[in-house]
């Protein structure tokens with residue numbers, strides 16, 4: 001068990017909390033503040049326990065001097081202040097006397113947000129490359145380190161692995177929630193345990209398939225990746241997405257797990273994946289040479305539902321069709337609706353899968369929607385995330 005923010009006496013301590021404030025900003029305005037909201041529980045806990053709270057986060061990438069202005073955390077400080085209902089001291093520096101003095105002046109319960117950690121990337125990628133001196137310097141600004149940035153936990157940066165290696169440390173409530181849900185669902189599931197996999201390419205998901213095929217009772221395959229599996233079975237897939245280099249992998253999986261891997265029986269075919277173009281329902285044995293499969297269709301939706309209805313744990317990664325287009329979103333929508341009515345543990349992971357669930361109106365319908373894109377995928381792959389591995393056990 002990882003040490004947790006609850007395991008510390010925070011009173012009168014300088015507590016560095018690494019949060020994930022990597023929010024979308026357009027013309028200086030935050031277009032989605034979900035990531036800020038997700039961090040409030042940990043920040044509020046630290047405030048009410050008398051900590052001097054020092055927040056660090058990255059925002060976007062900083063490669064040139066011009067990127068700095070675009071990626072300042074100033075708008076985040078303003079929004080955070082509104083959400084907390086209290087003043088947030090924003091320091092537009094990532095090192096030096098001004099930052100150090102502002103930290104020195106903090107009273108118990110005060111909150112300070114330091115400028116974008118990736119400003120330090122301009123001079124030799126010090127943040128992203130986990131420069132040891134930078135990690136040691138940032139650690140010197142605090143007494144305790146709490147990592148609550150799940151979205152970057154799969155990367156070893158100075159602001160997570162670097163600082164944590166110098167300070168007594170623990171995880172925050174967001175990372176705790178992610179681990180409790182994702183880790184438990186995958187490694188200690190109530191059965192039957194069914195995995196739904198979709199998305200674009202098989203090659204992006206080989207690690208996920210390899211890890212989960214051993215643990216799950218069924219794997220339902222949709223999305224673009226279904227066509228490489230169908231091709232491996234000898235079907236004509238027309239101009240559908242084909243991941244040539246993964247064909248042998250798909251064959252091997254189908255040979256080894258013929259009753260576990262469940263493939264679609266029909267799909268929505270089109271001449272182009274766009275708002276234009278015609279489309280029709282087709283059996284998978286009837287895809288024409290010039291057609292592209294863009295979604296699963298009615299009989300597959302029913303087939304998938306029959307597996308889901310009996311499942312007690314369901315993990316879903318990867319949309320089942322090109323859901324960005326209304327006419328290819330039915331499979332994803334119908335399966336979301338079916339899952340919302342189940343009495344089962346339902347975990348949604350992956351950037352596009354999570355945003356489709358939220359945008360289609362299912363934000364509060366499931367056990368857990370993971371907030372990390374790459375980090376959730378790596379957990380599903382069974383990998384240890386460096387930003388979590390470095391945290392002390394209890």
Ligand code: ADP
Pocket residue numbers: 198199200201204222223224225241293294295317318319320321322323324349350351352353354373
């Ligand atoms: P996640 O971000 O949840 O891990 P992915 O990035 O793997 O998911 O997959 C999402 C992408 O897969 C979407 O852009 C979607 O349009 C695409 N996709 C799904 N089905 C198809 C399909 N049949 N053909 C082409 N692209 C597809």
Ligand code: MG
Pocket residue numbers: 350351352
């Ligand atoms: Mg994606």
